Amino acid sequence: MDKKFKYSIAIHGGAGAIPKTVPEKDKKEYIYALKDILQYGKELLEKRHTALDTVELVVNKFEDCPLFNAGKGAVFNSEGRNELNAAIMDGRDRSCGAVTCVTRIKNPISLARIVMEKSPHILLCGDGAEKFAKQHGMKFVRNSYFFTQKRYDQWLKMKEKDITALDHSSDLTNSAKGTVGCVARDIYGDLAAATSTGGMTNKKYGRIGDTPIIGSGTYADNETCAVSCTGTGEEFMRTVAGHEIHSLIKYKKMNIKEALDHFTVKILKPDTGGLIAVDKYGDHAYSFNSKGMYRGSADSEGFFEVRIWE
Amino acid sequence: MDKKFKYSIAIHGGAGAIPKTVPEKDKKEYIYALKDILQYGKELLEKRHTALDTVELVVNKFEDCPLFNAGKGAVFNSEGRNELNAAIMDGRDRSCGAVTCVTRIKNPISLARIVMEKSPHILLCGDGAEKFAKQHGMKFVRNSYFFTQKRYDQWLKMKEKDITALDHSSDLTNSAKGTVGCVARDIYGDLAAATSTGGMTNKKYGRIGDTPIIGSGTYADNETCAVSCTGTGEEFMRTVAGHEIHSLIKYKKMNIKEALDHFTVKILKPDTGGLIAVDKYGDHAYSFNSKGMYRGSADSEGFFEVRIWE
Numbered sequence: 001m002d003k004k005f006k007y008s009i010a011i012h013g014g015a016g017a018i019p020k021t022v023p024e025k026d027k028k029e030y031i032y033a034l035k036d037i038l039q040y041g042k043e044l045l046e047k048r049h050t051a052l053d054t055v056e057l058v059v060n061k062f063e064d065c066p067l068f069n070a071g072k073g074a075v076f077n078s079e080g081r082n083e084l085n086a087a088i089m090d091g092r093d094r095s096c097g098a099v100t101c102v103t104r105i106k107n108p109i110s111l112a113r114i115v116m117e118k119s120p121h122i123l124l125c126g127d128g129a130e131k132f133a134k135q136h137g138m139k140f141v142r143n144s145y146f147f148t149q150k151r152y153d154q155w156l157k158m159k160e161k162d163i164t165a166l167d168h169s170s171d172l173t174n175s176a177k178g179t180v181g182c183v184a185r186d187i188y189g190d191l192a193a194a195t196s197t198g199g200m201t202n203k204k205y206g207r208i209g210d211t212p213i214i215g216s217g218t219y220a221d222n223e224t225c226a227v228s229c230t231g232t233g234e235e236f237m238r239t240v241a242g243h244e245i246h247s248l249i250k251y252k253k254m255n256i257k258e259a260l261d262h263f264t265v266k267i268l269k270p271d272t273g274g275l276i277a278v279d280k281y282g283d284h285a286y287s288f289n290s291k292g293m294y295r296g297s298a299d300s301e302g303f304f305e306v307r308i309w310e
Numbered sequence: 311m312d313k314k315f316k317y318s319i320a321i322h323g324g325a326g327a328i329p330k331t332v333p334e335k336d337k338k339e340y341i342y343a344l345k346d347i348l349q350y351g352k353e354l355l356e357k358r359h360t361a362l363d364t365v366e367l368v369v370n371k372f373e374d375c376p377l378f379n380a381g382k383g384a385v386f387n388s389e390g391r392n393e394l395n396a397a398i399m400d401g402r403d404r405s406c407g408a409v410t411c412v413t414r415i416k417n418p419i420s421l422a423r424i425v426m427e428k429s430p431h432i433l434l435c436g437d438g439a440e441k442f443a444k445q446h447g448m449k450f451v452r453n454s455y456f457f458t459q460k461r462y463d464q465w466l467k468m469k470e471k472d473i474t475a476l477d478h479s480s481d482l483t484n485s486a487k488g489t490v491g492c493v494a495r496d497i498y499g500d501l502a503a504a505t506s507t508g509g510m511t512n513k514k515y516g517r518i519g520d521t522p523i524i525g526s527g528t529y530a531d532n533e534t535c536a537v538s539c540t541g542t543g544e545e546f547m548r549t550v551a552g553h554e555i556h557s558l559i560k561y562k563k564m565n566i567k568e569a570l571d572h573f574t575v576k577i578l579k580p581d582t583g584g585l586i587a588v589d590k591y592g593d594h595a596y597s598f599n600s601k602g603m604y605r606g607s608a609d610s611e612g613f614f615e616v617r618i619w620e
Contacts, residue, residue: 094548100518101435121517122544125411125435128516206438207431208410215525215550234432238404240525243550243557251561 005187006282007045008299011038011058013068014178015230015273018292018308027308030067030294034306037061038296041182042304051186051226052090052113055194059086059109062180063196066148068294070180071107074146074198076155082146082198084108085212088116091191091220098212101126106139109196112212114138123212146198158202178294179211181228183220185278187300193218193226193242200233209233215243222280224249225256231273231290239267245277255279260287315497316592317355318609321348321368323378324488325540325583328602328618337618340377340604344616347371348606351492352614361496361536362400362423365504369396369419372490373506376458378604380490381417384456384508386465392456392508394418395522398426401501401530408522411436416449419506422522424448433522456508468512488583488604489521491538493530495588497610503528503536503552510543519543525553532590534559535566541583541600549577555587565589570597 013034041058045051063071074082086108087098097116100123105111114136115124124132134140179197186192195218197211210217210233217233219242220226227242236242244267248259256279264274264287274288276295284297296306323344351368355361373381384392396418397408407426410433415421424446425434434442444450489507496502505528507521520527520543527543529552530536537552546552554577558569566589574584574597584598586605594607606616 096548119515120544121515122547123518123523125516125518128514132515204438205429205431205442206435208433208435213433213523213525214547215523215553219550234430237432237524238406240529240550240553243525243553247553247557247561251557 006300007185007187008278008282008284009041009045009184010276010278010284010286010297011182012230012276013180013294015288015290015293016178031306033065033067034294034296038298038306042298045184045186048187051184051190051192054184055182055192056088056109056113058182059180059194059196060107063107068180069178069198070196072146073148075151075201078202078204081143084198086112086196087212087214087218088112088194089214089218089220091222091226094221096122096214098123099129100208100212102129103143104130104140105133106141109194111138122214155201179230181230183226183228183276183278185282191220191222191226193220193228195228210236213237215240219243219246221246225277225279227275227277229275235269235272241275256283257285260285264289316610317495317497318588318592318594319351319355319494320586320588320594320596320607321492322540322586323490323604325598325600325603326488341616343375343377344604344606348608348616352608355494355496358497361494361500361502364494365492365502366398366419366423368492369490369504369506370417373417378490379488379508380506382456383458385461385511388512388514391453394508396422396506397522397524397528398422398504399524399528399530401532401536404531406432406524408433409439410518410522412439413453414440414450415443416451419504421448432524465511489540491540493536493538493586493588495592501530501532501536503530503538505538520546523547525550529553529556531556535587535589537585537587539585545579545582566593567595570595574599
């Protein structure tokens with residue numbers, strides 16, 4: 001098949017110390033959800049949707065699924081609320097949009113896209129972002145919409161011990177979850193990336209992680225690649241992960257797999273998490289240095305895979 | 311002099327369409343302030359202070375000076391309040407801290423440093439950041455402390471016309487001002503960067519610019535350079551400016567002047583602003599593609615310069 005018409009997609013649903021002892025039932029549930037979401041994204045690309053539309057719609061599906069830490073199913077902050085973050089980037093012209101600390105937007109990634117398309121700004125925060133959302137007719141929900149019993153119990157236990165944790169690295173729960181993301185290359189050869197998250201359980205002080213930071217948790221440039229990260233956000237911020245992958249490909253002439261492996265082995269602190277990427281040739285890759293990463297990838301050449309551990 | 315003991319410093323006080331017709335009195339005032347701050351920073355390095363301490367103390371001086379858009383003298387947002395942002399980064403281990411949307415902290419850059427040193431997080435926002443500040447004994451002021459008549463009049467005029475602008479690119483005022491920043495290389499060979507700003511006049515929607523974004527407005531890595539940006543923040547975010555300079559030096563083997571010029575000419579959108587940097591050899595450079603940039607640089611070899619236009 002002509003490279004120009006090759007499409008590919010990669011998704012992730014979080015990374016961390018996912019224990020292999022997770023009950024078979026839970027494991028199946030995650031594998032099923034990942035397969036379903038990956039198939040949905042693959043079909044969008046097959047039906048000639050753009051990479052940008054695809055990553056938004058795929059992340060919408062993740063946000064609506066209570067299994068993952070984004071949208072419905074997001075973790076609770078130290079005040080018992082769900083605070084959401086998201087970013088989207090269009091590789092065609094590096095236009096991008098992001099939101100942080102929003103609490104009443106059903107699909108934060110779609111608000112990020114509207115910020116990208118309808119505002120001169122890139123990153124909007126809290127009440128201001130919601131005011132902007134209202135003016136643009138976004139769907140609002142009560143904060144209680146994001147409630148799930150599992151996340152709430154998780155939070156109560158964390159709060160009791162006054163610890164902050166990634167939603168999935170807590171020993172208090174066997175069901176591992178995390179930030180979600182999608183990267184895609186469409187049949188037109190364009191790239192896009194999207195990431196959405198509820199952050200860390202019991203997080204304090206209005207902490208903003210890597211997800212809404214362009215260049216860190218999310219990055220896309222047609223010249224090189226589209227990237228989405230998951231794990232301990234601070235490490236992806238310090239290393240400017242997304243843009244580092246871009247630089248390794250652009251300036252060090254690494255291929256995408258080499259760039260991702262170099263990054264997780266040589267640059268990223270051990271046990272931090274992982275990332276997914278697609279490049280301008282339609283090649284896709286993932287790499288992680290945590291115990292596991294919920295992930296999947298597929299392309300027009302028939303590849304289709306969903307995994308949690310190695 | 312042994313390269314190891316060479317120290318150097320660069321500062322900026324904003325970039326934009328600074329008109330050459332600015333009254334002589336105002337021009338002198340800015341030149342005097344820049345010289346004074348640069349001399350202060352140079353002496354700190356001479357007295358064997360670390361780059362990290364130096365950039366913090368120099369930015370404190372900028373924040374306390376009502377001429378510049380940071381700390382006292384910050385611009386007003388659309389609700390008539392002053393919202394402050396700052397970031398600091400230590401090139402020794404890439405540790406970093408940043409705050410956004412704080413309204414009652416006298417010296418935001420010092421809060422950013424405490425975030426770096428006392429919290430597991432990098433970026434704290436709004437009330438959460440101030441709660442953290444209180445726990446760490448930071449100096450609070452009323453929001454009215456940041457008030458200056460000039461900024462207020464500027465805001466009233468902008469509000470009337472419902473426009474948002476960089477504080478210095480407005481035709482409504484002849485006195486140009488902007489984001490402030492400092493980068494330094496100390497006698498130990500270590501690098502650091504710090505940036506602080508009040509954002510854009512009449513800005514809405516909780517917009518966060520490039521200043522508190524590690525990798526965009528602020529970046530430092532002993533292996534390459536320390537960078538601080540000023541101008542239209544969104545363009546520095548989209549291009550991940552600080553980390554791009556780092557990559558051009560690390561992977562394209564450009565020297566610091568080549569990297570900065572390549573960036574402002576080939577990558578950055580015209581009329582965006584500029585940046586300052588020092589590298590691991592103690593060389594310093596600036597580059598900008600706006601009409602002017604308040605800036606200065608000095609080093610242990612006797613160089614000392616302050617400029618506004620070419």
